[in-house]
Amino acid sequence: MTRSYVAWLALVLVGADFRQRMTTKPAATQNDEAELAAKRNRLRQQEEHDQAMRRVLDMTRQLKALMKNPTSFELVQTVQTIDGAMCFTYRATNSFGGVVPGRFVFVSNGDQFLVNDDSPRMSWEQWQKRCTGVLFKDYTASRMV
Numbered sequence: 001m002t003r004s005y006v007a008w009l010a011l012v013l014v015g016a017d018f019r020q021r022m023t024t025k026p027a028a029t030q031n032d033e034a035e036l037a038a039k040r041n042r043l044r045q046q047e048e049h050d051q052a053m054r055r056v057l058d059m060t061r062q063l064k065a066l067m068k069n070p071t072s073f074e075l076v077q078t079v080q081t082i083d084g085a086m087c088f089t090y091r092a093t094n095s096f097g098g099v100v101p102g103r104f105v106f107v108s109n110g111d112q113f114l115v116n117d118d119s120p121r122m123s124w125e126q127w128q129k130r131c132t133g134v135l136f137k138d139y140t141a142s143r144m145v
Contacts, residue, residue, distance in 0.1 A: 056086065067092045068093070073091075074090060075088065075089075075090050076090055079140070081135060082135070086139075087127075088103065090103075105130055
């Protein structure tokens with residue numbers, strides 16, 4: 001009986017040790033999980049950036065389509081304000097063939113405002129109020145695409 005008791009005790013101890021090894025994670029696995037979480041975060045941020053760039057490019061195409069001479073359209077700057085408005089500064093030819101600067105605002109509720117001498121639907125003061133000061137993001141790099 002003593003032998004069987006020793007054998008039984010040995011099995012219990014080996015089983016307990018095995019169970020403990022299975023439930024505790026090695027430090028390397030915890031580091032791997034942290035790296036994986038960081039990678040997921042980077043991928044999420046990249047996806048958000050890509051989605052914003054697609055939206056900016058779509059707005060740029062819409063703006064270019066509004067021009068009298070779309071081939072003359074040149075994007076100068078694109079910025080997003082803290083309230084979500086997208087402010088575009090561009091150059092294009094007017095009816096007389098002169099290259100003139102222009103400004104355009106896409107407001108977050110879907111409204112569009114053209115700011116230039118040909119069709120002043122938004123005054124210069126309104127542009128200054130809406131599109132200068134605290135800017136959220138600069139998407140000027142979208143003109144390179």
